[in-house]
Amino acid sequence: MKIAVDAMGGDFAPQAIVEGVIMAASSLPADTQLVLVGRQDIIKELFQKHGFESSAVEIVHADDVIEMSEHPTKALSQKPNSSIGVGFKLLKEKAVDIFCSAGNTGAMHVGALFSIRAIEGIIRPAIAGFVPQVNGKHAIMLDIGANADCKPDVLSQFGEIGSLFARHTLHIDHPRVALMNIGEEEQKGSVIAQAAYQLLKENKRIQFVGNIEGKDLFTDKADVIVTDGFTGNILFKLGESLYGILKERGIEDEFIARTNYESIGGSPIIGVNGNVMIAHGISSPLAIKNMISWARQQVEANAYIHIAQALA
Amino acid sequence: MKIAVDAMGGDFAPQAIVEGVIMAASSLPADTQLVLVGRQDIIKELFQKHGFESSAVEIVHADDVIEMSEHPTKALSQKPNSSIGVGFKLLKEKAVDIFCSAGNTGAMHVGALFSIRAIEGIIRPAIAGFVPQVNGKHAIMLDIGANADCKPDVLSQFGEIGSLFARHTLHIDHPRVALMNIGEEEQKGSVIAQAAYQLLKENKRIQFVGNIEGKDLFTDKADVIVTDGFTGNILFKLGESLYGILKERGIEDEFIARTNYESIGGSPIIGVNGNVMIAHGISSPLAIKNMISWARQQVEANAYIHIAQALA
Incomplete structure (x- = not known):
């Protein structure tokens, strides 16, 4: 299994990314190879600084970097040799099994659509967030x-x-699928949520358990929480903020620790022809290490193949 | 000052409501009178049970009750003598200064629109939630x-x-007004959020500080958080759920305690010609007591008069 990681993407790249890869390398199963994509000279220098040498990690050089603030589509077409551009090239050629980056989220999303493309029949690929539940x-x-x-x-x-x-x-x-809404009754919600409820209810290929509310986000009412990217993003970021808020107040708790973005480290793009994982811009070495471990699970499952089969 | 409270509204009404009013009565300033609206016989029986007698509390009888599950508009026209119907009648006649209920939220909203009505120029009145901030x-x-x-x-x-x-x-x-969104930049967000950003930016009557994100909900980035009732409801209910989740995990904290719905007890309807407060359906006696204390502040401010003047 080959896991490609963008060495140049993220607020603390390349240092934090390379350090995360070094942390991950020591505990990798023998079948796993890490591929760092980015400026070879800089990566090698960081390896040297940390006295790191391992046959489990290879470097694929990429000249350019897409900055966090750049326009995704423009940046990708102007910088085909950026680490994101090269990473998706490797993924498309199946030279790697997954591509992960803490860089420009928009460029990652557009890069996936331009290279490995959406699965046929998928209207819109989505970014999926792992939401910790109080029961573990x-x-x-x-x-x-x-x-x-x-x-x-x-x-x-x-x-x-x-x-x-x-x-x-x-x-x-049999995953329980729920719609995030403002009430439990099916006639509740925005015009779009009400219409989505009917479609989800009629959808025979899922186990739809109805609406859930904001208070149910962490309480294991559902395995799959369906929502638009506006509501979902705001909820997810609020959830992630709890760890920092409570840490500052001296509160340590196993559940709250799991709301820390570092404990997962990444969010997959679902609905494209391959495995892609997006990490937080502020990713620390620990976040990158944990992302790599989730990336392994994602490659072992290759859910995208099952999605393509189901839609064929 | 006269504060009317619906004795019959809420999952634990009338017991919890009457108990909350009894709790509040003992600490009321001399200028404040409480008016319990509902079935006189039942309320009197509860007073007797608690050995309560006070000239600070009067009862206005209402024959009927609108149940939590009833259709707001239908229920209000079929039950003019419900506690909600009678409460709004008192408010409209200015026999009371505020009407509060833990009953059917829809009926409270529709009741306000039908009786005291929206302030001229208001497109849509809103329910406003008090969101505790980490700094108190x-x-x-x-x-x-x-x-x-x-x-x-x-x-x-x-x-x-x-x-x-x-x-x-x-x-x-000079309240800082922010738009809840999925990024700080002004071109971020849904089509509606992007358009709203421009209108808020151009609005000379407010101090618009731009977008905030989910992670900023509790961190005092804004005094007024603008959002649609779908996103706002989901966020607010998630916020309120933290107290219960962490209490069950044995965590006590002053900020988290303030996320407990009981600590405020109510949410005002803003944009109507009078003071209206909606309490949580599950309201406990403590919640009702605290709601009454916020109701006092609301009456002292009479913000609705200032809103009407500003829009005139």
């Missing part, structure tokens, strides 16, 4: 930011692809 | 559920009426 499990919530505006059919499909992802990657046999 | 302050967020779908001009007006409410009720001279 994780739910996945989609979309958490790729599509700020979602039509009802898009939301219904999120239920389907989220369900397939949860089944194969989180090993939940 | 409160922000107000609107809308938290009255309007699931909001057009940009409605959101811009929320900024204005929220700002006036914060100035007069929370005594913040």
Whole structure:
């Protein structure tokens, strides 16, 4: 298994990324190879600084870097030799099994659509966030930011692809799919949420358990939480903020620790022809290390193949 | 000052409501009179049970009750002698200064629109939630559920009426108004959020500080948080859920305690010609007691008069 990591993407790149890869390398199973994509000279210098040498990590050189603030589509076409551009080239050629980056989220999303492309039949791929549950499990919530505006059919499909992802990657046999809404009754919510409810209810390929509310985000009412990328992004970022707020107040707790973005480290793009993981811009070495461990699970499951089969 | 409280509204009414009023009565300033609206026989029986007698509390009889699950508009026209119907009649006649209820939220919203009506110039009144901030302050967020779908001009007006409410009720001279969004940059967000940003930016009557994100909900980035009733409701309910989740995990903290719905007890409707407060359906006696203390502040400020003047 080959896991490609963008060495240049993220607020603290390349240092934090390279350090995270070094941390991960020591505990990798023998079948796993890490591929750092980025400026070879800089990466080698960082390896040297840390006295790191391992046959488990290779470097694929990329001249350019897409900055966090750049326009995704423009940047990708102007910088084909950026680390994101090269990473997706490797993924498309199946030279690697997954591409992960803490860089420009928009460029990662557009890069996936331009290179490995959306699975046929997918209206809109989504970014899925792992949401820790108080009982120790994780739910996945989609979309958490790729599509700020979602039509009802898009939301219904999120239920389907989220369900397939949860089944194969989180090993939940019959994932409970719920719609994030402002009341439990089916006539509650925005015009779009009401219409999405009907489509989800009629969708025979999922186990739809109805609406959940904001208070249910962490309480294991669902395995797959369907929402638009606007609501999902705001909820996800609020959830992630709890760790820092409570840490500053001297509170340590196992559940709250799991709301820390570092404990997962990344969010997959679901609905494209391959494995892609997006990490937080502020990613620390620990976040990158944990992302690599989730990336392994994602490659072992290859949920995208099951999604493509289900939609064929 | 006369504060009317619906004795019959809420999951634990009338017991919890009457107990809350009894709790509040003992610490009321001399100028404040409580008016319990509901079935006189039942309320008197509860007073007797608690050995309560006070000239600070009077009863206004109402024959009927609107149940939590009833259709708001239908219920209000079929039950003019319900506690909600009678409460709004008192408010409209200015026999009381504020009407508070933990009953059917929809019926409270529709009741306000039918009786005291929206202030002229108000496109859509909103329910405003008090959001505790880590530094001890409160922000107000609107809308938290009255309007699931909001057009940009409605959101811009929320900024204005929220700002006036914060100035007069929370005594913040120049309230910072922010738009809840999925990124800080002005081109971020849903189509509606992007358009709302422009209107808020151009609105000379408010101090617009730009977008905030989910992670900023509790961190005092704004005094007034503008959002649609769909996003706002989900965020608000997630916020309120933290207290219960952490209490169960044995965590006690002053900030988390303030996320408990009981610590405020109610949410005002802003944009109507009078003072209205909606309490949580599950309201406990403590919640009702605290709601009454916020109701006093609301009456002292009479922000609705300032809003009407500003829009005239």
